[in-house]
Amino acid sequence: MPDITLDDLVAIHHIEQLKYAYFRCLDQKRWEEMETLLIPDVEATYSGGTNSFSGRDAVLDFLQRSMGAESFHSAHHCHHPEIRLTSATDATGTWAMEDTVIMLDFDITIRGAGFYEDRYVRQNGRWLIAATGYKRLWEELAPRASTEGLQLTASWWRTDGRSSLAG
Amino acid sequence: MPDITLDDLVAIHHIEQLKYAYFRCLDQKRWEEMETLLIPDVEATYSGGTNSFSGRDAVLDFLQRSMGAESFHSAHHCHHPEIRLTSATDATGTWAMEDTVIMLDFDITIRGAGFYEDRYVRQNGRWLIAATGYKRLWEELAPRASTEGLQLTASWWRTDGRSSLAG
Amino acid sequence: MPDITLDDLVAIHHIEQLKYAYFRCLDQKRWEEMETLLIPDVEATYSGGTNSFSGRDAVLDFLQRSMGAESFHSAHHCHHPEIRLTSATDATGTWAMEDTVIMLDFDITIRGAGFYEDRYVRQNGRWLIAATGYKRLWEELAPRASTEGLQLTASWWRTDGRSSLAG
Numbered sequence: 001m002p003d004i005t006l007d008d009l010v011a012i013h014h015i016e017q018l019k020y021a022y023f024r025c026l027d028q029k030r031w032e033e034m035e036t037l038l039i040p041d042v043e044a045t046y047s048g049g050t051n052s053f054s055g056r057d058a059v060l061d062f063l064q065r066s067m068g069a070e071s072f073h074s075a076h077h078c079h080h081p082e083i084r085l086t087s088a089t090d091a092t093g094t095w096a097m098e099d100t101v102i103m104l105d106f107d108i109t110i111r112g113a114g115f116y117e118d119r120y121v122r123q124n125g126r127w128l129i130a131a132t133g134y135k136r137l138w139e140e141l142a143p144r145a146s147t148e149g150l151q152l153t154a155s156w157w158r159t160d161g162r163s164s165l166a167g
Numbered sequence: 168m169p170d171i172t173l174d175d176l177v178a179i180h181h182i183e184q185l186k187y188a189y190f191r192c193l194d195q196k197r198w199e200e201m202e203t204l205l206i207p208d209v210e211a212t213y214s215g216g217t218n219s220f221s222g223r224d225a226v227l228d229f230l231q232r233s234m235g236a237e238s239f240h241s242a243h244h245c246h247h248p249e250i251r252l253t254s255a256t257d258a259t260g261t262w263a264m265e266d267t268v269i270m271l272d273f274d275i276t277i278r279g280a281g282f283y284e285d286r287y288v289r290q291n292g293r294w295l296i297a298a299t300g301y302k303r304l305w306e307e308l309a310p311r312a313s314t315e316g317l318q319l320t321a322s323w324w325r326t327d328g329r330s331s332l333a334g
Numbered sequence: 335m336p337d338i339t340l341d342d343l344v345a346i347h348h349i350e351q352l353k354y355a356y357f358r359c360l361d362q363k364r365w366e367e368m369e370t371l372l373i374p375d376v377e378a379t380y381s382g383g384t385n386s387f388s389g390r391d392a393v394l395d396f397l398q399r400s401m402g403a404e405s406f407h408s409a410h411h412c413h414h415p416e417i418r419l420t421s422a423t424d425a426t427g428t429w430a431m432e433d434t435v436i437m438l439d440f441d442i443t444i445r446g447a448g449f450y451e452d453r454y455v456r457q458n459g460r461w462l463i464a465a466t467g468y469k470r471l472w473e474e475l476a477p478r479a480s481t482e483g484l485q486l487t488a489s490w491w492r493t494d495g496r497s498s499l500a501g
Contacts, residue, residue, distance in 0.1 A: 004344045010171045012347075013179075020247035023263065024282070027304055047488070073305035075265055075280030077246045079411045080354035096357065098409055100280065102305055112488065113409030113434065115358070137361055138407035138436055139488035146482040148313040154214070154279065154306035177338045180346075187414035190430065191449070194471055240472035242432055242447030244413045267447065269472055315480040321381070321446065321473035 012083045014127045015091055015120050022129065023076045028156070031064055038129050039121060045133030052133075070157035073102040078116060089122040097134055102144075102152065112139030179250045181294045182258055182287050189296065190243050195323070198231055205296050206288060212300030219300075237324035240269040245283060256289040264301055269311075269319065279306030346417045348461045349425055349454050356463065357410045362490070365398055372463050373455060379467030386467075404491035407436040412450060423456040431468055436478075436486065446473030 018037055025034035035056060044059045045052045053059045067074060078095040085091045095116040102109050114136035121130045144150055185204055192201035202223060211226045212219045220226045234241060247263040262283040269276050281303035288297045311317055352371055359368035369390060378393045379386045387393045401408060414430040429450040436443050448470035455464045478484055 004347060006173055006176075006340055009176060009340075009343060009347065013171060013176065017249060020249055020263070023247055024249070024261070027263070027280075028282070048493070075263070075304055077263060077265065079246065079413065080357060082351060082354055082358070094358070096354075096361070096409070096411060098411065100278075102307065110487070111434075113361075114490070115362070135490065136488040136493075137409055137490045138486060140436070141485055141487045142481050143483040146484070147309050149310040150313070151308055152305060153277070153308050154303040156281070156302065156304045159215070159303075173340055173343075176343060180338060180343065184416060187416055187430070190414060191416070191428070194430070194447075195449070242430070242471055244430060244432065246413065267445075269474065314476050316477040317480070318475055319472060320444070320475045321470040323448070323469065323471045326382070326470075 008085055011085055011091065011122075011127070012081075015083050015093060016081055018120065018127050018129060019078060019081070019093070019095065019118070022132075023078060026063065026067065026076050027074050029064075029068060029070075031060060031068075034063070035060060039123065042129055043131040043133075045131075048135040049133070069105065070155075071104040073104070073152070073155060075100045091120040091127070093118040093120065104144075104152065107144045108141055109144055110139060110141050113137045114139075175252055178252055178258065178289075178294070179248075182250050182260060183248055185287065185294050185296065186245060186248070186260070186262065186285070189299075190245060193230065193234065193243050194241050196235060196237075198227060198235075201230070202227060206290065209296055210298040210300075212298075215302040216300070236272065237322075238271040240271070240319070240322060242267045258287040258294070260285040260287065271311075271319065274311045275308055276311055277306060277308050280304045281306075342419055345419055345425065345456075345461070346415075349417050349427060350415055352454065352461050352463065353412060353415070353427070353429065353452070356466075357412060360397065360401065360410050361408050363398075363402060363404075365394060365402075368397070369394060373457065376463055377465040377467075379465075382469040383467070403439065404489075405438040407438070407486070407489060409434045425454045425461070427452040427454065438478075438486065441478045442475055443478055444473060444475050447471045448473075 022034065022037050024030065038056045038059065040056050042056050042059055043054055051062065053062050076097065076099045078097045080096040082094040083091055097116050098113045100111050114134045116132060116134045118129060119131040120127050189201065189204050191197065205223045205226065207223050209223050209226055210221055218229065220229050243264065243266045245262040245264045249261040250258055252258045264283050265280045267276070267278050281301045283299060283301045285296060286298040287294050356368065356371050358364065372390045372393065374390050376390050376393055377388055385396065387396050410431065410433045412429040412431045416428040417425055419425045431450050432447045434445050448468045450466060450468040452463060453465040454461050
């Protein structure tokens with residue numbers, strides 16, 4: 001295995017922090033902070049290329065349109081980071097991912113898993129996302145009405161931290 | 168981005184280990200080891216404040232009462248650690264979390280996701296949990312009987328490592 | 335807590351990378367790369383010992399037979415690494431895990447969680463898996479037909495990166 005230096009570990013740490021902030025912004029709908037994580041000409045290829053966007057504005061527009069509603073509840077988690085530093089200012093990353101999306105307006109739940117392939121660049125001392133995209137291992141969709149008695153019992157946006165929607 | 172030193176990486180590593188031990192103790196019901204991870208006057212605010220407790224005894228009492236039964240099966244996972252060292256002996260942490268709880272006695276499954284906000288302190292050279300709490304992105308509950316043919320096929324407490332409850 | 339050195343952090347990093355590669359190979363069915371991650375006399379004890387195998391060939395044979403079909407969709411994720419370096423060339427690891435398996439041929443979904451206990455050895459400068467195994471917290475199985483309208487909407491092997499199987 002290649003030697004790894006303290007500088008390498010620090011760079012990997014910063015890149016991981018960047019990815020974690022991206023997903024926190026996604027699930028908490030923090031679009032302004034998310035904008036600070038992407039380079040202006042970021043490339044995004046979600047769902048194996050079905051949804052591809054060039055440029056930060058186009059990416060943020062897509063994310064806000066598809067995930068901005070407070071009836072849209074999600075959890076996007078990434079695991080197993082394999083970060084490769086290719087220069088002092090360039091890196092790539094492979095991540096396992098899983099996501100759950102609860103779309104109350106459409107009465108469906110979507111669950112899936114896959115792998116992200118990202119590129120990162122360091123600009124003015126900060127690591128940023130230059131390209132991101134995933135291909136799915138699988139994704140499945142189920143009508144929520146098909147599970148009798150299924151109910152949402154908490155929501156970041158609807159219950160103000162109370163544990164029950166009825167509370 | 169701020170400079171990060173080797174000492175910082177080591178501190179972050181210890182804090183992550185602390186959190187991982189907490190969840191191992193939770194899902195394996197190791198209450199004695201969990202006691203060693205919390206300061207005596209720990210503050211816990213679960214479910215966005217619905218369940219709040221002051222002091223290690225009160226926290227452990229709540230966890231054991233609500234999760235102690237062997238009919239209560241859980242998996243609590245945390246992801247995306249964003250640890251901030253605020254002094255040589257203080258730190259905060261934000262974590263994404265997801266949990267699945269199977270309550271056989273009540274015939275329900277609960278799944279959810281959210282974010283933890285923690286405080287950690289270093290005492291006598293060891294990092295400990297000073298405050299912990301989460302707010303949910305979402306939580307949902309389903310009666311297990313509503314999925315025809317759903318069955319538990321393994322249990323830490325019931326099958327002694329055999330893969331089938333019938334085995 | 336014990337002092338941790340830069341060398342320790344690097345070793346832990348390499349061991350984590352090894353585990354991440356193992357799961358990437360498992361879910362992407364990359365059996366040739368997986369072979370490079372295991373020592374020849376690796377021991378595997380899956381499902382609390384129900385499925386135990388000695389030797390790399392036996393392990394790979396089992397994995398390919400049970401998970402090789404493209405109708406078998408899985409996501410195996412590990413979390414919460416607690417790696418202990420026991421010598422310059424030996425280590426152990428405890429990991430939380432969760433898995434989802436969609437078996438289209440048998441029309442079932444299996445979800446579970448548990449803990450891995452591994453041993454790693456360093457040979458010729460590379461960390462490798464010497465022993466791996468898990469015990470389940472719980473596992474449950476559901477017929478897919480019992481959820482009306484449940485459908486697979488993407489597959490690594492069937493949709494070539496398109497987001498819809500019908501696309």
